[in-house]
Amino acid sequence: DIQMTQSPSFLSASVGDRVTINCKASQNINRYLNWYQQKLGEAPKLLIYNANSLQTGIPSRFSGSGSGTDFTLTISSLQPEDVATYFCLQHNSWPRTFGGGTKLELK
Amino acid sequence: EVQLVESGGSLVQPGGSLKLSCVASGFTFSNYWMDWVRQTPGKSLEWIGEINTDGSKTNYAPSIKDRFTISRDNAKSTLYLQMSNVKSDDTAIYYCTRNNRFDYWGQGVMVTVSS
Numbered sequence: 001d002i003q004m005t006q007s008p009s010f011l012s013a014s015v016g017d018r019v020t021i022n023c024k025a026s027q028n029i030n031r032y033l034n035w036y037q038q039k040l041g042e043a044p045k046l047l048i049y050n051a052n053s054l055q056t057g058i059p060s061r062f063s064g065s066g067s068g069t070d071f072t073l074t075i076s077s078l079q080p081e082d083v084a085t086y087f088c089l090q091h092n093s094w095p096r097t098f099g100g101g102t103k104l105e106l107k
Numbered sequence: 108e109v110q111l112v113e114s115g116g117s118l119v120q121p122g123g124s125l126k127l128s129c130v131a132s133g134f135t136f137s138n139y140w141m142d143w144v145r146q147t148p149g150k151s152l153e154w155i156g157e158i159n160t161d162g163s164k165t166n167y168a169p170s171i172k173d174r175f176t177i178s179r180d181n182a183k184s185t186l187y188l189q190m191s192n193v194k195s196d197d198t199a200i201y202y203c204t205r206n207n208r209f210d211y212w213g214q215g216v217m218v219t220v221s222s
Binding site: 001034042043044045046049050055085087089091094095096097098100101 | 142150151152153154166167168169202208209210211212213214215
């Protein structure tokens with residue numbers, strides 16, 4: 001199985017900050033990496049697919065980059081509504097695997 | 108509007124069985140592969156498996172293979188997850204998701220395995 005190591009597991013930042021979250025795959029997954037936002041009590045919401053494509057309706061302050069084994073989700077200017085847990089998902093190989101999550105809170 | 112609505116979650120005893128359903132609307136269900144994913148109480152997400160458009164092909168995570176079965180009824184726009192010989196580790200929220208970038212997810216349904 002491909003292991004997805006997500007970091008940091010916890011992040012505290014202020015409104016307006018630039019925030020970056022990383023996912024590292026244990027082997028090459030090309031660009032088959034999605035990023036999700038999950039708010040308390042809700043289902044995961046797709047933000048970025050295939051490493052750097054912004055899902056329809058998602059604010060442009062969210063962006064993704066990377067390929068191969070190293071990927072980054074960036075929030076260019078943190079907003080209060082961005083408080084959530086963020087997950088990555090690799091869909092290059094079976095079984096699909098998720099990162100452990102990053103809990104983002106406001107400082 | 109794409110909607111996925113799961114149902115069938117409950118408290119079940121270890122070794123028991125349960126069948127979850129996911130009713131889809133807002134898109135042509137028969138055109139999409141569909142998946143099940145679960146989230147444990149510790150919040151980890153685990154992919155369970157997938158089914159192709161006509162139900163003839165499935166893939167499963169090794170951790171649940173031979174205990175869970177995914178099926179679908181395209182006439183009813185419904186996806187199923189048959190769970191058997193359940194264990195305490197199967198306690199989780201179960202989500203169905205559309206296998207098109209894994210773009211839409213249901214609200215989830217809780218399954219608790221306990222005696």
